[in-house]
Amino acid sequence: xxxxxxxxxxxxxxxxxxxxxxxxxxxxxxxxxxxxxxxxxxxxxxxxxxxxxxxxxxxxxxxxxxxxxxxxxxxxxxxxxxxxxxxxxxxxxxxxxxxxxxxxxxxxxxxxxxxxxxxxxxxxxxxxxxxxxxxxxxxxxxxxxxxxxxxxxxxxxxxxxxxxxxxxxxxxxxxxxxxxxxxxxxxxxxxxxxxxxxxxxxxxxxxxxxxxxxxxxxxxxxxxxxxxxxxxxxxxxxxxxxxxxxxxxxxxxxxxxxxxxxxxxxxxxxxxxxxxxxxxxxxxxxxxxxxxxxxxxxxxxxxxxxxxxxxxxxxxxxxxxxxxxxxxxxxxxxxxxxxxxxxxxxxxxxxxxxxxxxxxxxxxxxxxxxx
Numbered sequence: 001x002x003x004x005x006x007x008x009x010x011x012x013x014x015x016x017x018x019x020x021x022x023x024x025x026x027x028x029x030x031x032x033x034x035x036x037x038x039x040x041x042x043x044x045x046x047x048x049x050x051x052x053x054x055x056x057x058x059x060x061x062x063x064x065x066x067x068x069x070x071x072x073x074x075x076x077x078x079x080x081x082x083x084x085x086x087x088x089x090x091x092x093x094x095x096x097x098x099x100x101x102x103x104x105x106x107x108x109x110x111x112x113x114x115x116x117x118x119x120x121x122x123x124x125x126x127x128x129x130x131x132x133x134x135x136x137x138x139x140x141x142x143x144x145x146x147x148x149x150x151x152x153x154x155x156x157x158x159x160x161x162x163x164x165x166x167x168x169x170x171x172x173x174x175x176x177x178x179x180x181x182x183x184x185x186x187x188x189x190x191x192x193x194x195x196x197x198x199x200x201x202x203x204x205x206x207x208x209x210x211x212x213x214x215x216x217x218x219x220x221x222x223x224x225x226x227x228x229x230x231x232x233x234x235x236x237x238x239x240x241x242x243x244x245x246x247x248x249x250x251x252x253x254x255x256x257x258x259x260x261x262x263x264x265x266x267x268x269x270x271x272x273x274x275x276x277x278x279x280x281x282x283x284x285x286x287x288x289x290x291x292x293x294x295x296x297x298x299x300x301x302x303x304x305x306x307x308x309x310x311x312x313x314x315x316x317x318x319x320x321x322x323x324x325x326x327x328x329x330x331x332x333x334x335x336x337x338x339x340x341x342x343x344x345x346x347x348x349x350x351x352x353x354x355x356x357x358x359x360x361x362x363x364x365x366x367x368x369x370x371x
């Protein structure tokens with residue numbers, strides 16, 4: 001288990017990359033640290049690894065306090081974004097290097113390097129140097145080096161970001177299967193929410209050095225606790241529309257909508273933000289009282305579906321509303337009048353940036369400069 005208590009990392013000039021953060025990562029768990037550039041996720045990973053010294057707080061790994069220990073004594077393995085392979089060493093030497101540092105005997109080093117390479121389909125590449133390998137092969141060598149030293153935890157700093165889109169999907173599946181087989185606690189830093197949702201047991205969304213939300217992929221996608229998380233999570237951002245309560249309903253973008261449970265008792269005039277994902281709304285070409293009126297502005301083909309953006313029906317600067325439409329429904333022509341009909345059971349209502357009915361807690365800080 002990795003335990004972080006009251007963790008603070010402040011850099012010169014008063015920049016707080018980590019701001020009083022508490023987090024526990026279970027033994028064998030795959031946790032993704034997710035957030036925009038500047039949110040502090042890489043600094044947090046480096047602090048767990050011992051590459052950064054916290055200003056305050058403590059780091060625990062496997063039940064012992066490692067806050068004051070150097071990286072080499074924390075029994076963790078880190079895979080970097082650029083793989084950090086030694087260009088003058090062949091694959092076998094790169095894999096075995098951490099064992100050499102730990103003064104493991106030459107014969108055992110070779111045996112463990114060979115066994116790990118075989119597991120990752122690198123057996124035929126042991127004599128090659130990194131420059132002779134593809135990006136995917138270099139990534140597997142970096143993983144093999146981490147696995148060979150049998151650490152208590154893996155720390156991944158955006159290890160897939162240098163791969164092309166197709167190879168990233170293949171590597172993602174491979175990485176998740178490998179982590180399941182090894183059962184090693186893993187912390188994975190990424191700014192790609194698709195990667196985080198696909199790989200992790202839990203996702204920790206960061207903003208301004210703080211945790212905005214920690215939950216399963218389903219929880220952070222279906223029930224984001226703040227408008228920040230709602231806007232950040234999802235291949236297509238959630239529709240977040242200003243509105244107000246009136247007479248037991250919500251007036252939103254020219255429509256009178258039935259509010260979800262927690263919003264039914266709001267006093268008249270209460271300003272709210274109405275949230276519904278494009279995937280949880282339907283498109284109607286007939287007037288609907290429970291629909292948001294507009295005109296088709298932009299249609300984006302996503303392969304198996306279409307993303308339709310509705311502009312305000314009367315023009316002007318009103319909010320845009322997006323709806324995901326199945327490809328078999330056909331592509332509507334720009335300018336076509338249409339209504340976006342939210343599925344009431346999937347709608348969320350936010351007040352002052354927080355989900356109504358959610359536990360009360362400190363609001364996340366705005367994203368700051370990356371440390």
